[in-house]
Amino acid sequence: MPFHTPTAALLGLLVAVPAAAQRPRPTPAPTPRRAAPAPPPAPARGPAAAVRSAPIAGIRYEITFDSATAQSRTLKVAMSFDVAGGSEPVLLSLPIWTPGAYEVSNFARWVSHFSASEGTRALRWDKLDPDTWRVHPERAGRVTVSFDYLADTLDNAMAWARPDFVLFNGTNVFLYPEGRGFDFPAVVSVRTEPTWRIATGMRPAEEPGTFGQSNYHDLVDMPFFIGRFDYDSMVVDGRTTRLASYPAGVLTGPGRAALWDQIGKAVPVLAKVFQETPWDRYTVMTIFDSGYTGGSALEHQNSHVGIYSPQFIGNPLLASITAHEIFHAWNVKRLRPADLVPYVYDRREPTPWLWVSEGITDYYSDLALVRGGIVDSSLFFMLTAEKIQGVADLPPTALEDASVSTWIDPVDGTHYLYYQKGSLAGLLLDILIRDASDNRRSLDDVLRELYRTTYKRGRGFTAADWWGAVSRAAGGRSFADFNARYVDGREPLPYGAVFPLAGLRVAADTVREPRLGLAAAPDSAGVRVAAVQPGGVAEEAGVKVGDVLLALGDLAINDPNFGPSFRTRFAHAEGQELPIKLRRGADTLTVMGKVRLVERVEARVEADPAASPKAVRIRNGILKGVP
Numbered sequence: 176m177p178f179h180t181p182t183a184a185l186l187g188l189l190v191a192v193p194a195a196a197q198r199p200r201p202t203p204a205p206t207p208r209r210a211a212p213a214p215p216p217a218p219a220r221g222p223a224a225a226v227r228s229a230p231i232a233g234i235r236y237e238i239t240f241d242s243a244t245a246q247s248r249t250l251k252v253a254m255s256f257d258v259a260g261g262s263e264p265v266l267l268s269l270p271i272w273t274p275g276a277y278e279v280s281n282f283a284r285w286v287s288h289f290s291a292s293e294g295t296r297a298l299r300w301d302k303l304d305p306d307t308w309r310v311h312p313e314r315a316g317r318v319t320v321s322f323d324y325l326a327d328t329l330d331n332a333m334a335w336a337r338p339d340f341v342l343f344n345g346t347n348v349f350l351y352p353e354g355r356g357f358d359f360p361a362v363v364s365v366r367t368e369p370t371w372r373i374a375t376g377m378r379p380a381e382e383p384g385t386f387g388q389s390n391y392h393d394l395v396d397m398p399f400f401i402g403r404f405d406y407d408s409m410v411v412d413g414r415t416t417r418l419a420s421y422p423a424g425v426l427t428g429p430g431r432a433a434l435w436d437q438i439g440k441a442v443p444v445l446a447k448v449f450q451e452t453p454w455d456r457y458t459v460m461t462i463f464d465s466g467y468t469g470g471s472a473l474e475h476q477n478s479h480v481g482i483y484s485p486q487f488i489g490n491p492l493l494a495s496i497t498a499h500e501i502f503h504a505w506n507v508k509r510l511r512p513a514d515l516v517p518y519v520y521d522r523r524e525p526t527p528w529l530w531v532s533e534g535i536t537d538y539y540s541d542l543a544l545v546r547g548g549i550v551d552s553s554l555f556f557m558l559t560a561e562k563i564q565g566v567a568d569l570p571p572t573a574l575e576d577a578s579v580s581t582w583i584d585p586v587d588g589t590h591y592l593y594y595q596k597g598s599l600a601g602l603l604l605d606i607l608i609r610d611a612s613d614n615r616r617s618l619d620d621v622l623r624e625l626y627r628t629t630y631k632r633g634r635g636f637t638a639a640d641w642w643g644a645v646s647r648a649a650g651g652r653s654f655a656d657f658n659a660r661y662v663d664g665r666e667p668l669p670y671g672a673v674f675p676l677a678g679l680r681v682a683a684d685t686v687r688e689p690r691l692g693l694a695a696a697p698d699s700a701g702v703r704v705a706a707v708q709p710g711g712v713a714e715e716a717g718v719k720v721g722d723v724l725l726a727l728g729d730l731a732i733n734d735p736n737f738g739p740s741f742r743t744r745f746a747h748a749e750g751q752e753l754p755i756k757l758r759r760g761a762d763t764l765t766v767m768g769k770v771r772l773v774e775r776v777e778a779r780v781e782a783d784p785a786a787s788p789k790a791v792r793i794r795n796g797i798l799k800g801v802p
């Protein structure tokens with residue numbers, strides 16, 4: 176999944192999270208038991224008889240992006256195929272989402288100048304539904320459909336053009352025939368400037384600039400960079416690994432060397448979990464944009480696309496996100512919940528398992544940092560404490576519910592809760608398994624078993640698969656209670672009972688610090704206000720949801736040291752005037768608030784020096800990856 180808020184431990188609070196914590200907490204309602212997952216709803220469509228396309232064959236896509244089309248930020252897309260003739264129309268659809276980015280984007284929105292032809296004759300066409308075109312061939316032969324795709328969105332699931340570069344995803348531009356399955360081969364050819372480069376995980380065909388895949392799922396899982404960018408490769412853990420970075424000249428020298436070093440340290444740690452590296456080549460695709468706040472990345476089976484503020488260069492957070500995305504090549508791209516097998520592209524595909532697919536991936540990204548020696552154990556503890564704090568600051572929300580709800584972007588701050596809380600659930604399960612097996616088994620065994628017994632057998636995992644594997648790793652112990660209370664239910668995670676088994680404890684510090692009473696998160700426009708707490712400083716000053724924060728007093732929001740600076744500057748300023756500079760639509764304005772200090776309890780995770788030898792073994796097992 177693509178979104179990662181920078182963490183205070185690593186970035187010194189790049190985003191305005193200090194104000195996000197004070198929110199009203201609803202009283203938990205009784206927890207309803209989750210019924211068996213309902214079958215996915217039938218796609219909303221036109222006449223039922225029309226949802227199956229006439230058969231097509233010999234599918235080719237041609238993408239044109241050069242310095243001329245770059246001027247209008249446009250990809251020229253052509254798709255050609257053979258038809259057998261007959262009266263049935265060809266129905267061609269674009270996906271509404273990109274797997275991994277669990278939100279509806281409706282890529283057909285960016286299409287214009289659609290046309291269809293057979294030989295020299297223009298064909299009749301119309302729209303069957305918002306993402307489906309209905310084309311009427313006139314006879315047996317070869318049909319070509321063409322359109323322009325506006326590449327104007329800096330988002331790793333979408334398409335974004337600059338005068339010398341484009342990122343696009345297959346979901347944006349590759350039409351598929353409705354109702355004909357996804358097991359069709361296709362060839363993609365790219366036309367671009369002779370001196371521009373192409374980076375993609377797609378398999379090169381013989382002809383230069385031409386690529387091929389044997390099915391649609393793989394075709395749309397391999398994004399492209401086309402243009403001028405830095406591009407080199409290394410052998411990492413026995414496999415060719417490539418690093419593409421745009422713009423050219425930005426990720427160079429020590430920053431590039433550091434990322435390569437971190438990739439070299441993280442990948443073997445991750446591969447050890449599954450004891451298999453399932454790709455021939457892996458491509459790390461990165462964009463650094465000074466207008467972008469924070470960092471976000473999207474996983475694929477043999478690549479990922481990351482978009483970052485240039486402040487990430489040289490920071491361990493870049494390694495953390497990179498490790499997270501590479502771990503996804505196993506966990507979610509291959510080992511995947513049954514609800515997501517196979518991917519469908521014309522509707523939402525919710526699953527209650529994102530706490531495993533995302534949260535446990537995030538746990539392993541922390542483990543890759545500490546086990547790979549990229550950070551030390553104290554920073555691992557700090558990352559864990561931040562996750563505990565992040566969960567405590569949000570309304571009590573079940574892991575399964577947060578997983579399912581992400582599709583509708585809840586405004587209460589729990590949109591991405593399954594990352595932090597799922598990561599912590601992974602740590603707790605890891606400790607419980609290690610405790611039950613005297614550190615001979617771990618969460619690694621669970622993931623490895625499921626990888627072999629589900630993914631390798633061509634299916635997704637179910638609740639029975641998951642909890643069965645957890646229970647087996649823990650010597651037969653039941654986790655029904657854990658599931659009911661902490662995964663399906665909303666009870667607070669049991670750090671106090673479980674951490675001591677690994678020689679860890681959670682302490683709490685009381686801090687008094689300035690609070691704005693708002694929640695903000697970075698998007699492509701900047702740090703945008705997502706929620707305003709009733710009665711808080713921000714509301715009284717007139718800050719509104721949707722405003723983009725620019726500065727508090729003389730502190731710029733995008734100052735890399737914003738969080739600590741904000742807390743220090745106003746630590747003793749109760750009641751002092753606080754100018755809040757923001758952008759609202761096209762206007763820049765300053766509203767006046769008053770500094771308010773709030774007492775807050777802050778979590779801290781530490782090693783217990785008096786832990787038992789068994790607990791120390793478990794703690795070392797987690798930090799060092801043994802067994």
Ligand SMILES: [Zn+2]
Nearest residue numbers: 176177533536
């Ligand atoms: Zn993710």
